[in-house]
Amino acid sequence: MGSSSALRELQRELETKTNDHSKIQKDISKNHQVRKKYTIQLGENELVLKELDLLSDDANVFKLIGPVLVKQDLAEARANVRKRIEYITAELKRLDATLQDMEEKQNSKKEAIFKIQQRIQSLQAGKAKA
Incomplete structure (x- = not known):
């Protein structure tokens, strides 16, 4: 009876850890999408800056x-484009740091899940022998 309740407890714990792991995976996916958007914007702004640098100082420039x-x-x-590039670069660095943190959390959740699965298997093997 004691091993049965321990098994149920481990299965609940496994479910909780698995749900946490899934949430982290979704957050990582969102981070990648946002990072992709910023990377595209960075490329566009760098291209605009190159084009602006090609112009003579008396050229007409219009903003939509x-x-x-x-x-x-x-x-x-x-100056505006350079500021935008600085901002996007800072955001990309922030997203990279957040991503690294989330990946570390994901790895620790994977390890915890693996350990719980091993404990469940050893409990089930003990039951089978009894």
């Missing part, structure tokens, strides 16, 4: 604000 094109100073446009 809603449905309207508004004239913008070239130096201001370059």
Whole structure:
């Protein structure tokens, strides 16, 4: 009777750990999607900056604000794009750190799940012998 309740307890614990592991996997997937979006934006902004650097200082630059094109100073446009690149780069670093943390948590959950499965198997093997 004691091993039966221990087995049930282990199975509940296994279910909890498995659910936690699934949640971490979903979070990792979301992180990858956001990271992909930022990586694309970074590439686009770097391309814009290269194009702006090709222009002469007296070139006309326009910024799209809603449905309207508004004239913008070239130096201001370059500064805005550089700031955007800095922001995106910082966000990518933050996402990488978060991802690394989540992957470490995922690995520890995997190990915990594996240990619980081994304990369940040893309890079941003990029952089979009895």
